[in-house]
Amino acid sequence: MDQVAAFRNVAEVLRAAQQVAIEVENAPELRKTLRGFTPAECALLLGLTLPELKARAAQRLAEAPAGPRGRFSFAQLERLRSRTLPSADMPLRRKPGREALATVVFTNFKGGSAKTTSSVHFAQYMALAGYRVLLVDLDSQGSATAQFGFDPSREAGPDACFAAWTTARDEGRSATFDAAVLCRRTYWPTIDIVPAGAALAAAEESLTRRATAGQAEEPLYFEEFSAFLRQVPDRYDVVVVDTRPDVNMLMTAALHAASGIVVPTRASMTDLASTGEYFAHLAGYAAEFAQAFGTPLPLAFARILITAFDPTDRSQEALLALARERFGDMVLGRPFLHSRIIGTAGLGKETLYEYEPSSDRAAFQRALASTNAVNRLIEREVLRFWGRRLPAAEPRAKDTAR
Structure with a gap:
């Protein structure tokens, strides 16, 4: 095997290995997915204690039931953020036109x-x-x-x-x-x-x-x-x-x-x-x-x-x-x-x-x-x-x- 062929062989093998690793790690979707979050994690991410989160969100948690193993998706976490936190505690997203990226x-x-x-x-x-x-x-x-x-x-x-x-x-x-x-x-x-x-x-x-x-x-x-x-x-x-x-x-x-x-x-x-x-x-x-x-x-x-x-x-x-x-x-x-x-x-x-x-x-x-x-x-x-x-x-x- 000449030099060029040897280099190409290494590249092809390692590229294929990375693709296989991505697909195996993320079967069956073959793409990475984001796991769910426990109620305790949601409380932490919202800056609340778990009892505070449960007290504020009891009704809303019932309205948006958790997924497998009692986990909440990222989208549900975002809804919890908007529904449970006072407006003063909400992260203020950038104001286009007034604040630079x-x-x-x-x-x-x-x-x-x-x-x-x-x-x-x-x-x-x-x-x-x-x-x-x-x-x-x-x-x-x-x-x-x-x-x-x-x-x-x-x-x-x-x-x-x-x-x-x-x-x-x-x-x-x-x-x-x-x-x-x-x-x-x-x-x-x-x-x-x-x-x-x-x-x-x-x-x-x-x-x-x-x-x-x-x-x-x-x-x-x-x-x-x-x-x-x-x-x-x-x-x-x-x-x-x-x-x-x-x-x-x-x-x-x-x-x-x-x-x-x-x-x-x-x-x-x-x-x-x-x-x-x-x-x-x-x-x-x-x-x-x-x-x-x-x-x-x-x-x-x-x-x-x-x-x-x-x-x-x-x-x-x-x-x-x-x-x-x-x-x-x-x-x-x-x-x-x-x-x-x-x-x-x-x-x-x-x-x-x-x-x-x-x-x-x-x-x-x-x-x-x-x-x-x-x-x-x-x-x-x-x-x-x-x-x-x-x-x-x-x-x-x-x-x-x-």
Whole structure:
């Protein structure tokens, strides 16, 4: 077998394996579906205790009976939210025309920093909190795409990922391009996704070509992602962006559309050194851009998220303390705890919000509480961006209710 044939064989076998895994994991529908939620979970998600939920919703729970095993669907959860909470406690969805679309970009140089894990969990947390979310995968590896049950090699081709937009711009078809066709429905009713795969390389090449052509060429490459977001349907509150872990044009274009960035990093010297290089790059680029165009990057916030954190590891504790001492509020107040539960859930391409443990529920609850605490802090940044009244830092119901 020659070199080309060997490479193609590996690609074909692994692509087929991924497709089979998606279908086996999600039989008989062959697509991922969202599990139901227990009354205790519904209470937690609504910020109520279970007795409070039962007291407020006794009649309505009877009107909308739970599904199998006493579970409630996502749609039933949304109805419970609208029927049981006082209007003052309802999540205020974005007011189009008065409040800008909030775009949160997860980015860093370093691979293995839990960037995709963080972005996908944040998207699902926001959906569970009542927001309408568009997840845009700008990483040609397509990990976020696969997490939502799409096959990056078969369902994120040149006409089905962000590359379709840049091609339309290159060919002068942007005025008639329907960006909505790229926003695919997922099994989460309030999350759509713009998937990614190897075809995304065409978008990178297009932006690189424009960047090397100089400022005279329109449209400017760094405005491309912002232009795309202006064309997407006005039904979203939040855009969550997963970027590729290196210096690239797609990441740069995402920065110009970002309301804020979250930079995940592990608490190790190697990872923090890489994160330092990322911020050095960001500082240099922001300075050059401000000098050239007389305006800063449009970031309302930039936060460092410590991931895979082990509180029993003294070196990690020391590095987290050092980061907080040096960078203050730029470091999110809660780290994303290390847990083998995330790996266990990942075997079935599930997040903590989708996974149901069969054992070691205490470890699962610790991981879930950590994830909720991190995502709540990022949600607060979004609300601050909108100029909203910030909610209490902690929920009324315990994160560990189940």
